[in-house]
Amino acid sequence: MQLWASQPPALDVTHIISGLNDAQRQAVTAPLGNALVVAGAGSGKTRVLVHRIAWLIEAEGVSPYGVLAVTFTNKAAAEMRQRIEALLSVPVTALWVGTFHGIAHRLLRQHWQEAGLPQNFQILDADDQLRLVKRVMRALDMDDKRWPPRQAVWFINGHKDEGRRVRDLADDDDLFQQTHKRIYASYETLCNEGGLVDFAELLLRCLECLRGDEGLLAHYRRRFGQILVDEFQDTNRIQYEWLKLLAGDIGKIMAVGDDDQSIYGWRGARIENTQAFLKEFDGAVVIPLEQNYRSTANILDAANALIARNGMRLPKTLWTEGGPGVPIKVYSAYNDQDEARFATEQIKDLIDNGGAANGIAVLYRSNAQSRVLEEALLRADIPFRIYGGFRFFERAEIKDALAYMRLVQNRHADIAFERAVNTPSRGIGEKTLETLRALARAGALSLWQAGKKAVHEGTLKGRAAAAVAEFLKLIDEIAAGVAELPLHELAAAVIEASGLIAHHGREPGERGLARKENLEELISAARQFSGELVFPLQDAEQPAVSELEEFLDQVALDAGERESKTGPAVQLMTLHSAKGLEFPTVFMTGMEEGLFPHRQSSEKPEGLEEERRLCYVGITRAMRRLYLTHAEVRRLHGADNYNRRSRFIEELPPHLISEVRLHGEVERPLAALRSRSSGLFESSPACPLNIGQRVAHGTFGEGVVLQSEGNGERTRVQVHFAAVGEKWLMLSAAKLEALD
């Protein structure tokens, strides 16, 4: 254990708390203990996390060594670390800042023995996992028409995310359950035998390891005196349990999140963790951050009104010191083409008037919608960039190259062997490979060993034997030639010697060229990696594995930046990938029933609420201008669909909306009516209750104001009551009490 000098006395901490609003300051300076920071969209959540860590270290005298900050994405972790270092103006290498998976991985590498793993266990990424499941299913002689492998992966991961092993699954007559249970069992065995760890396994194994080892648990409980969690609403059951386990009964967790932005329920995130936290973590206080620094009041009012329709949320109403801004524009297009044309025209106008292209985002529910938009933008000669799709380290050619590097590092890595052995093709086909697999299975050998054996003992003959022998020799030669090289030179040498460059060079057209460029980029990535210490060694930790091994691990845990084009460009992405981002102008397209809310989600109430949260996320991305568009006819899967416009549009207060018609902008009838009755240019009659205001009613209980209508004696408000749903009430008659 390293000793830390006690903190210098009487520190000046004004730089940590100045410039924060009251709520932020309250969070940053909260007493040590459990706290839930309910951070509304655009309320300065990362700022709070970063300043809180600085506060812990500089004001509370907590050792950086005892602080753990957990995020979901590498991007968030990198940003947090960078901002902490900027604020403290010292590199804080002792801090643990990382993703759940990254931290679990680190612990498992450190404690592989306690975790029951081989020292050289390997991480399976999603693609590796799918391949493995396919292989398992083939071995079990299952019809992958009837049982799609993707579904099996879904089944396995779903159970693992909930912490369930095969042995925890009940016996079931249901053929679906039975079949998948068999696949899961077989997959689990294969992983255990091969030292393979998928993403869910990293977390589950880490949890089980700590649970099963009192000494280890005590060590880490002692060590991590303060734990901060970002995007807490996205935690799944294992992550929640893991945090709970590490916390023990000492209050030390600051969870930051926004249940209204929980949009990943479908992949295991448990929105209920947020409320469970308040019950199960001792003395947890709630600190809401409601002041928004991003959007206009109109946008926030719309978002508040929309999300108020969800039940069971932690109460929260976003507000801003800024003005109302322009109304939200709704455009009803004839069809998807017209919708794209409209967006494109508006974008052109904005850019012509000095707007920056990269300040404009076009959002959609599903990727299939992007095509029409792309075409329209292309025609209008507007530069754009599409998020999503393949990430750098997921590209086939990159994975091929990495497989060679993995084999160089560990000859017995079967996953890599399978991938590299016939890419580029060298005459080792499925049949030869099956022979090797059988041999490996029979003798508990790696494919590499099986290959050696098959060649020596003549199990393989002729061409096949020669091809395998040559492959084995190739890898050995590469490994020998590369042993002393620094990582990036090693990467370059491996890529060259593997024949991948030549292989892709032979490919016709742009494709091969792009692949070659990607391989070049991999070499730069390796060079860059050498310069960075991701996790510097500390005290009792064991010596680092080779740089190559570390590189391969990091690549498995971070798929790399998405492809980025240079220059200003309009951003196209799904609503999901927009989370966490902000843009001066946002287009939300495809606002149609069936599409958004998506048909398959809107059937269950939880699904519909998640869709509504997704809509809330979309709306709150916008800083100044928000456009909602829908098409009366949409071509989808080759057929015309006639969808009603999304209920989410109807759920917005009409007075915040102006409908765009071909001949200019026209207000919606309801809003027009109201403005006439209140005098044309008069500012609207002050309704004593704001949209989003929480109220109490004698009979209906607590609720939230959704919208208001009329003025004076005739003012009516629509309120969403938690108990009874939506009601219109005459303000003069109903006894409503404003809460807060």
Added chain:
DNA sequence: ACCACGGCAATTTTT
């Protein structure tokens, strides 16, 4: 080993 064809399904995505 490679290509061409037909059948089939078709949210959302990070690690």
Added chain:
DNA sequence: TTGCCGTGGT
């Protein structure tokens, strides 16, 4: 409509 996957032909 697209694109993926498996099959069957060369």
